Amino acid sequence: MTKISERSDDDPGHALVRCSDADDFFELSIDNVCVAGLDGYFKRVSPSWTRTLGWTAEELMSRPSLEFVHPEDHAVTLAGRQRLHGGAELGPLSNRYLCKDGTHRWFEWRSVAHSDRQLVYAVARDITAQKLAEAQLSEAKQVQEKLQRQLIFADRMASVGTLAAGVAHEINNPLAYVLANVQLLVAALRELKKGAFSPQLAEADEMALAAQEGAERIGKIVRDLATFSRAEEERRAVIEVWPLLELAVNMTFNEIRRRARLVKDYGPMPRVEADQARLGQVFINLLLNAAQAIPEGCHDANEIRIVTSTDAAGNAVIEVHDTGAGIPAQIMGRIFDPFFTTKPVGTGTGIGLSICHSIVTALGGEISVTSQESVGTTFRLQLPAATRTAEKAAAAASEKTSFARAAVLVIDDEPAMGKILRRVLREHQVTVVTCARQALELVRSGKHFDVILSDLMMPDMSGMDFYTQLSQSFPRTAERVIFVSGGAYTPTVKAFLERVPNPRIEKPFNAQHLQAMIQRFV
Numbered sequence: 001m002t003k004i005s006e007r008s009d010d011d012p013g014h015a016l017v018r019c020s021d022a023d024d025f026f027e028l029s030i031d032n033v034c035v036a037g038l039d040g041y042f043k044r045v046s047p048s049w050t051r052t053l054g055w056t057a058e059e060l061m062s063r064p065s066l067e068f069v070h071p072e073d074h075a076v077t078l079a080g081r082q083r084l085h086g087g088a089e090l091g092p093l094s095n096r097y098l099c100k101d102g103t104h105r106w107f108e109w110r111s112v113a114h115s116d117r118q119l120v121y122a123v124a125r126d127i128t129a130q131k132l133a134e135a136q137l138s139e140a141k142q143v144q145e146k147l148q149r150q151l152i153f154a155d156r157m158a159s160v161g162t163l164a165a166g167v168a169h170e171i172n173n174p175l176a177y178v179l180a181n182v183q184l185l186v187a188a189l190r191e192l193k194k195g196a197f198s199p200q201l202a203e204a205d206e207m208a209l210a211a212q213e214g215a216e217r218i219g220k221i222v223r224d225l226a227t228f229s230r231a232e233e234e235r236r237a238v239i240e241v242w243p244l245l246e247l248a249v250n251m252t253f254n255e256i257r258r259r260a261r262l263v264k265d266y267g268p269m270p271r272v273e274a275d276q277a278r279l280g281q282v283f284i285n286l287l288l289n290a291a292q293a294i295p296e297g298c299h300d301a302n303e304i305r306i307v308t309s310t311d312a313a314g315n316a317v318i319e320v321h322d323t324g325a326g327i328p329a330q331i332m333g334r335i336f337d338p339f340f341t342t343k344p345v346g347t348g349t350g351i352g353l354s355i356c357h358s359i360v361t362a363l364g365g366e367i368s369v370t371s372q373e374s375v376g377t378t379f380r381l382q383l384p385a386a387t388r389t390a391e392k393a394a395a396a397a398s399e400k401t402s403f404a405r406a407a408v409l410v411i412d413d414e415p416a417m418g419k420i421l422r423r424v425l426r427e428h429q430v431t432v433v434t435c436a437r438q439a440l441e442l443v444r445s446g447k448h449f450d451v452i453l454s455d456l457m458m459p460d461m462s463g464m465d466f467y468t469q470l471s472q473s474f475p476r477t478a479e480r481v482i483f484v485s486g487g488a489y490t491p492t493v494k495a496f497l498e499r500v501p502n503p504r505i506e507k508p509f510n511a512q513h514l515q516a517m518i519q520r521f522v
Contacts, residue, residue, distance in 0.1 A: 032107065032124040038085060040064045043119065052126055054100030070096035070104050084113040084120055094127065106131040171218070172486035176507035177420040179215040183511060184423055186212055219508050238273050238386040241316055242266060245306060248283035252291065259294040260302035260323065267309040269316045270385035278359045279383075282367075285352040286320045286379050293324025293377060311382065315365070318381040326373035335369065404522035405429065406450040411439045411466065412484065413458045417507075421453065424511045428518070436466035443474055451521045452477070456485045456493060456504075464496045478502075480521050484509070 026033055026046040033046040042061045050056055053068075060068070069077050073095035080093045091110030098104055111122035189205045249262065256262050272279075287304070294302045307319040327335060336357040360367040364384045371377040410421045410432045418432035431449070433439050436458055443449070456463040463483055471478035483497070483504035497504065505514060 029123075032126065034122050034124065036065060036120045036122060038081075038113070038118045038120065040066060040081075052099075052105060053097060059100075068098045070098070072096075080109070080111075084111060085115075087113060087115055097124075172507040174416075175215065175218055176486070176509060177414075177416045179212070179219060179508045180420040180424055180511065182208060182212045182215055184420075215508075236273050236275050238271050239276055239279075240271055241269055241279075241308065241318065241383075244276060244280050245283055245308070245318070248280055248287055249306070251284055252287040255288060255291040256304055258296045258299065259291050260299060260304045263303055263305040265305060265307040267307070269308045269310055269318075270314060272316050272363070272383045273386040274363050274383065275359075279363070282356045282359050282381070283318075283320075285356050289352065289379075290320050290322035290324065290377070293322050293326075314385050316381075316383045316385060318383070319378055321376060321378045323376040326375055326377055327369070327371035328373060332369070332371065336367075404519060406518050406522045407431075407448060408518065409433070409439060409442065409449040409452045411436055411453065411458070411463070412455040414455075417455070417484075424514065425518070436461035436463065439466060440469060443470065443477060449477070450480065451518050452481045453484050453505075454481055456483050464493070467500065467502070482517060 026044070029046050029048060031046075032049050032052060034042055034049070035044040036042050041063075042065055045057050045060050047057075049060060053060075055068075066074065066077065076093065077095050080090050084090050089110075089112045091108075093109045093111075094106060095109070096104040096106055105126055105128045107124040108127045109122055109124050111120050113120045186205070186208045189201065189208055193201055193205060245266075249256075249264075253262070287306075290304045294304075302323045303321070304323075305319075305321040307317075307321065309317045309319075311317050336353050357367055360381055360383070366382045368380050369377060370380075405428055407429045408425055408431070410418050410430060411434075412418050412421070412432075413434050415434060418434065422430045422432055431442070431447075433442070436454070437460065439452070439454070440461075454463040454466055463481075467478055467481055467483075470481070479502070481502050483502060484507065485504055486507040503517060505517060
């Protein structure tokens with residue numbers, strides 16, 4: 001075996017360590033072979049170092065080898081050297097070395113020290129490709145885990161959505177006639193107050209209004225659940241945004257006034273095509289969030305500002321600014337996630353902003369947020385302007401304002417629903433039945449109905465079965481069916497509603513909207 005000759009210990013320079021037969025080993029090795037001193041300098045390096053890193057042998061040996069090591073790998077490299085100084089073999093040890101072009105390559109080292117000679121003999125294998133493959137595999141694994149989490153989340157959301165739809169359906173049926181009765185009671189009390197005033201009548205009016213407000217709040221919660229569990233049918237129209245903002249302000253002002261000054265900075269804005277109730281829900285949620293971000297009792301020190309404008313693309317822009325606590329940066333990416341909330345238990349469901357995002361994006365718009373802790377938050381909505389076609393259609397629809405009396409058939413297995421619909425539609429000629437088969441017999445007997453309001457889910461014969469049989473014998477009459485639903489759409493019901501073009505109305509319904517739907521058929 002050829003012995004490698006080293007420089008003398010008193011040689012202050014960094015000359016190459018010479019060898020004879022070992023030259024071939026250094027020259028031909030595909031790995032990076034080197035001899036280094038315990039002083040931290042390379043003494044000899046094989047040509048593969050230059051091919052791998054781009055440095056010349058002289059450049060590599062002129063500086064402490066640690067200067068070529070990635071700063072993040074200094075600790076593990078120095079710890080390895082300590083083990084070598086103790087006489088132990090080292091390997092494998094991995095670290096990154098600096099290339100002349102500024103990049104780094106991974107090496108896996110196997111080293112042995114000769115303490116008498118104060119030298120280290122080492123082989124550094126380039127494992128950069130392996131490290132890149134490991135990184136790609138790790139990234140792929142993370143993506144897979146993320147997708148798995150999303151699948152689990154989607155499955156959980158589907159289960160929650162099914163439960164939410166079922167709860168909404170069970171609440172909607174009784175809530176529909178409770179709310180309708182209270183609305184009629186409020187209207188009746190107002191008529192009575194016009195005749196003569198009495199403290200008892202005024203108190204009864206206040207009680208009825210409180211009951212109506214409570215029922216409407218329950219209805220909002222149910223609508224939120226229904227919106228979360230499925231995509232509701234939208235009733236879009238071309239609308240002005242300002243009146244809707246004003247309505248949202250009126251509904252939330254009790255929360256706002258205890259916490260901040262309200263500033264309205266309304267600039268020019270185009271009309272938009274939207275479902276008025278759903279867009280109003282967005283504004284209400286954003287204003288409530290803004291108010292709840294500010295503690296009570298700080299009215300003079302805080303502000304909620306509503307700004308409207310038109311952007312360069314002609315979109316309607318609505319901004320809600322608050323000077324509240326702000327949103328921490330680490331949760332900004334989650335605020336539109338369903339059921340994510342920073343509010344205490346009992347003060348929020350965590351689906352408000354998720355619903356806002358769904359509604360705005362369904363309209364072709366965008367909702368974004370900027371926030372700074374202890375400074376405040378701004379939610380920004382961009383809604384596309386209504387097209388000219390939609391504007392013309394809205395103008396044509398507004399021309400028909402006359403009222404026409406209609407013959408209405410109501411089919412609902414809940415007797416209370418039949419009673420309240422008879423009251424709500426008292427200007428019309430209303431026939432109420434609790435069985436779809438009875439309704440079929442009335443039509444077959446030759447009785448004419450301008451409109452048929454049919455519940456979807458009924459025992460014995462459902463509204464879907466009723467429609468199917470009706471359309472076979474009386475197709476024109478079947479076109480006049482309006483479906484009344486409390487939610488809880490099964491796959492069968494969803495498929496039916498997608499196939500059938502007839503309109504539908506949700507419980508609890510708005511009396512004015514129901515009247516408007518009936519007028520379409522008269």
